[in-house]
Amino acid sequence: MKVLKGKNIEVIDDSTFKSNLKNYKNIVIDIGTGDGGFVYRNARKTANNFYIGLDASGDNMMSSAVKVNSKASKGGIRNAIYLLEDALKLPEDLKDTADRIFINLPWGSLRDAVVKGDTELLRGIKSIGKNGAALDIYVTYSSLYEVKEISERDLPELSVEYITGVLKYKYLTHGILLKNTNLLSNEDLKALETTWAKKLAFGRKRDIYHLEFKIKKEFWM
Numbered sequence: 001m002k003v004l005k006g007k008n009i010e011v012i013d014d015s016t017f018k019s020n021l022k023n024y025k026n027i028v029i030d031i032g033t034g035d036g037g038f039v040y041r042n043a044r045k046t047a048n049n050f051y052i053g054l055d056a057s058g059d060n061m062m063s064s065a066v067k068v069n070s071k072a073s074k075g076g077i078r079n080a081i082y083l084l085e086d087a088l089k090l091p092e093d094l095k096d097t098a099d100r101i102f103i104n105l106p107w108g109s110l111r112d113a114v115v116k117g118d119t120e121l122l123r124g125i126k127s128i129g130k131n132g133a134a135l136d137i138y139v140t141y142s143s144l145y146e147v148k149e150i151s152e153r154d155l156p157e158l159s160v161e162y163i164t165g166v167l168k169y170k171y172l173t174h175g176i177l178l179k180n181t182n183l184l185s186n187e188d189l190k191a192l193e194t195t196w197a198k199k200l201a202f203g204r205k206r207d208i209y210h211l212e213f214k215i216k217k218e219f220w221m
């Protein structure tokens with residue numbers, strides 16, 4: 001797996017990776033972590049959990065990776081790591097790792113995979129989660145503001161009907177069970193401590209969908 005160690009990329013093997021996780025209560029993976037701020041802040045607040053930020057782009061994660069790897073007096077912590085990986089090809093080494101998974105406000109291929117119920121993404125999520133792991137997804141786009149994007153990338157119209165009538169069954173096929181669909185406002189986003197949530201919270205009025213799932217490893221259709 002490719003780990004951002006400060007400004008450098010280091011490839012680590014399975015046993016080195018697993019040795020980092022020993023003695024932590026919960027392992028939390030943030031897929032499409034962006035600048036990694038969500039991971040860093042939560043890792044600081046919850047020292048007995050281990051946080052993994054994963055993104056296909058290293059540039060935004062870099063400053064958090066530098067901070068994590070610095071001395072404690074400069075904000076360094078041991079319970080967070082940043083992986084430079086594609087969410088559509090999640091590494092084998094993450095198998096059965098996560099107690100909780102977040103996908104916060106994805107864009108690009110990650111958003112497309114989330115809203116279309118892409119097989120590669122869902123297989124990967126089921127694989128990296130422990131049995132009973134929680135998956136939280138926050139996703140938004142709007143037919144008012146993102147018309148070009150929706151048409152070019154052939155995105156479905158987001159609605160509670162689409163989520164509960166179509167998308168739910170795509171996730172279910174992979175043993176990922178939809179528990180709740182919450183419709184949030186810009187104001188509600190202020191509680192989600194990510195950089196992108198803050199940007200959207202103060203932007204144009206839009207619907208944000210919060211989907212809560214549970215992973216059932218033994219479930220097959």
Ligand SMILES: C[S@@+](CC[C@H](N)C(=O)[O-])C[C@H]1O[C@@H](n2cnc3c(N)ncnc32)[C@H](O)[C@@H]1O
Nearest residue numbers: 032033034055056086087104107110194195196
């Ligand atoms: C809008 S940003 C959100 C970042 C962060 N979660 C937040 O809320 O501030 C979306 C992120 O998804 C990442 N992303 C898009 N496609 C991806 C993929 N296939 N694998 C991993 N990350 C991906 C992008 O690199 C970007 O950092």
